[in-house]
Amino acid sequence: MNIKQVRKDTPGAGEVIHFNNAGASLPTKFVNNAIKKWLDEEEMTGGYEMESKYESEIMGLYAEIAKLIHCSKDEIAITDNASTAFSKALYAIPFKAEDEIITSEIEYSSNYLNYLKLKKDKGIKLTLIPTDEEGPVDVEALKKAINKKTKLIAITHMPTSSGAIAPVKEIGKIAKQNNIIYMVDTCQSIGHYPTFVDEIQCDFLNGTSRKYLRGPRGLGFLYARRSIYEKLDPYMLEAMGAEWNGRDNYDLNYTSKMFECFEKPVGFMMGLKAAIHYANELTIEHIWTRIDELASYARERWSRIKGVQLHDGNGKELSGIITLTLKDQSPQKVQELLSKHGINSSLCKPFTSYTDMKNKGLASSNRLSLHYYNTLEEIERVADKLQNIR
Template sequence: MPLDVAALRAETPGCATVTHLNNAGASLAPQPVLDAVVGHLHREATIGGYEAAEEAADRLAGTYASVAALLGATADEVALTDSCTRGYQLALGALDVRPGARVLTARSEYPDGLDALRALCARTGARLEVVEDDATGAVDLEALERSLDTDVALVALTWVPTSGGLVNPAAEVGRLTREAGAAYVVDACQAVGQLPVDVRELGCDALVGTGRKWLRAPRGTGFLFVRRDSSGSQARDAELWERSAALQLGLAAAADYALALDVRETWARVAALGEQLRIRLTELPGVQVHDKGEVRGGIVTFSVTGLAAGEVRLRLREDGINTSVVHSATSELDLQHRGLPDLVRASVHYYNDVDELDRLVAAVAQCAN
């Protein structure tokens, strides 16, 4: 059934006040998510925090099932965190990596993930190696296959990099990794809520994600999947006891909202809007689009000749358009490797419409003049 974009926008209060093209940073929450969070905060203020949690105990417990359904997992394989980074640290901390083992990652690795991998290697005596990209800019599957041997303990992949539209072939990486007998951890921070996710198809031992981005949940929410029969299967034991019940209910509402939509339809719309925006920006004099990959999603990165990315973002914000900046200094393996400066990042979601793309393109054209 085709998406009713008008209805989705009507259920998103922020659509009436801003052109929000920063969904890779934090998406606008739909009304059911807002209601879940504010409603529980009201109950806490009215009857007490512990009492409100007891009252909502079944709904709080149901968060695990809702997130698991999004991932193609079971509820006992899901732990709740406050961020993707925390989940990544938990996943890596549970691994038994021997000294001298090799840890493989790709050029698309997220900066926080890279820090966590380096910490793992420092703690265990393992060696971190980078698998190069193929001609399209995705992780090179042939190079990965050549690199996989009995010395490889872990393959870590960022499925959708933060610094461009690329969608890495995560399922194919999982197939190669399973055949080699190595552990496989997927950073799905920019994937869950944007494209279909099935941890069984991915073949991963662990997957981490966040609520605030494409899932449209509140900030301060995240999750970790750990395959039941993997060495880190007790990851839920590391959950923080003291956490926000209101945010957890917001995450559950966001997961349920996403489940109520056809993810194939939402993904197709995101990908189409992203590609349309790339084409239109490329047509502007003085504007360069820098996205890699044959399969690309809703993240669009670009630069304007003679104007710093931060200045472009500020000018767009003055026009009521939200974007972000990808900083070269924190993109060691990707932007620095490509010799690129800071880039403007516009990220579209299924609730964005063509009028908003028009607004952005016109504003960027003014910046380029």
């Protein structure tokens, strides 16, 4: 990977040290150029006319996502964010009282809140699988938890609150063997780590534009395996998801379009297309290799600083997301002081991943999330500031 060229393609890389990639990454110049080009022409042409004129270019976004995750482009739906994608898939599953959802203790709040809502509204059972020394999901405990009422296994691939990576391939095999619907949230891992649906064997996968894909905010996507469509009952319908063919009749569109709305921000879609094309050109394998190298260096370097404690948990592999605390300093103060020196970072709080944070006994922690355009020099700059915070 030509890091000099990558940073040249990333205007913000010369302005800030950006370690908030798990929040929103710095986009390449190609992302903003694609959005601006679309909006400038749309201003003079008209929105629907532009959409008709550039239909094949718009469909190119679906092809780029399909290439990234190894699926067919007609198994992809574009949504306004990853949470919407997740919820549309979850509520399309026809749950009944006593059906069980198995999930993990690293689950993201937006997902878990909806499990609780289903528990309240429909009487489903919710089972949490603990961590073990191998990683954030105890696979043997998961196997033992499965029973005839298990309807769904839903796993967050990478939590928002640590660098743990769930063994989603191994879990996928278990789900497949037991004929259980399998959903994987890749909000933090898409564009970060090789994540292929043919290997994971998931029925649903949701992702976001703004994080490691380096796209614009306000977009997400859902992968839904073609074979799952006829088992679903979407909680809402839109013109693309069904055909209204009689005063009292409609036919459901058994395709990924059952999850997609007619109205979408096409200009931002062009930005996302540019972002994923850039990732596909670099290849996700090379992206992960670079992130892994940087994160390994950063963990070793920062852990040697007096007072620093890492909170990434267990796992055979750790991601580019690093969480830590500094003794005798509040995470809020650490973040503020880093920011004063042009270093972007973020805070983890219990509302984002309640069980994971509570298990670690943390009220909050600092999160520094690395991407491939970061450098060893930037890691050393953070080390210097952590060593000298007063």
